[in-house]
Amino acid sequence: QAKDKEWWIKAFSQFCNKTANEEEEIVHKLLGDKFKGQLELLRLLFTEALYDEHLSRWFTPEGFRSLFALVGTNGQGIGTSSLSQWVHACDALELPVLQREELDAFIDQLYKDIEKESGEFLNCEGSGLYVLQSCCNHSCIPNAETSFPENNFLLHLTALEDIEAGEEICISYLDCCQRERSRHSRNKILRENYLFTCSCPKCLAQADDADVTSEEEEEGEGETDDAELEDEMTDV
Ligand SMILES: [Zn+2]
Structure with a gap:
């Protein structure tokens, strides 16, 4: 939709869009067999809705894969919640005891009512480059x-x-829970999502540790493939 399409194409080309790390023979997990069908379906839908001849390179199967890898490896999750901001502002108010109790009770009830309709997840989420x-x-x-x-x-x-x-x-690139996992578990996530093996001081110091999988991950392995698949697709 941008007027200066060349500028945007150039801006996008600044991001790493490798779909594989040839030296280490790592392929982005979203490009594996598991997601082949979904990715092709998405490509067709994108083409139908957004095709533009200036951007034709991104609508070929290979181009679409590299665009997907670009967002997957560079995208920063953005979560905002105007409701939680409002609640924080309420918490900061100096109120007489009775009013404070009333307001807190109102907020508790509000969260319960919202949860019934939309579940616990109240953030607006997106991905930015x-x-x-x-x-x-x-x-x-x-x-x-x-x-x-x-x-x-x-x-x-x-x-x-x-x-x-x-x-x-x-x-x-890992959240704080993932960072607490074993070197083996951390690197599994990094390899699958970001195509590299970490050699930070912590990983080097743990290089001699046995290749153990963290308990959290073992617990997670009971998840069905479908739930996992959905989770991974929405991550991107
Ligand atoms: Zn590391």
Whole structure:
């Protein structure tokens, strides 16, 4: 839809869009056999709805796969919730005891009523591509983190410790629960989703650990393939 299509094509080409890491023989999990059918269906739907001859390269099977890998490896999840922002503002109000109790009771009831209709999940979620932030490599002990404190798409990159001039700024591609898992489990996620094996100081220090799978992951293995499939597709 953009007027200056060439500019956008150039902007997109700044992101890594490799579908495989040939040196390490890793292929993005979304491009494996498991997702073949869904991916082709999506490509046909995208073509029907959005085809533009300027972008024809992204509508071929190979081009669509690389576009998908681009979003999969560079996309930053963005979650915002105007409701939780409002509740935080309510919490900050200085109120007489009785009014505070009334307001808290109202909010409790509101959450219960909403849950009946929409479930617990109240965030507006999306994925964004950020040119600078996507340059940050991963570390299992990152020195910076990404957040969205303004409750919109404006990304903040915050240092978690003092960073020397010339020192690499690293974020974590894993959430904090995943970071607590064994080196083996962490690297399984990183290989499947980001096509690399981590060699951060934590992984190097644990290099001699046995290839154990974390308990959390073993518990998760009971999930049905369909639930897992759905989860992985919505992640992207
Ligand atoms: Zn690591």
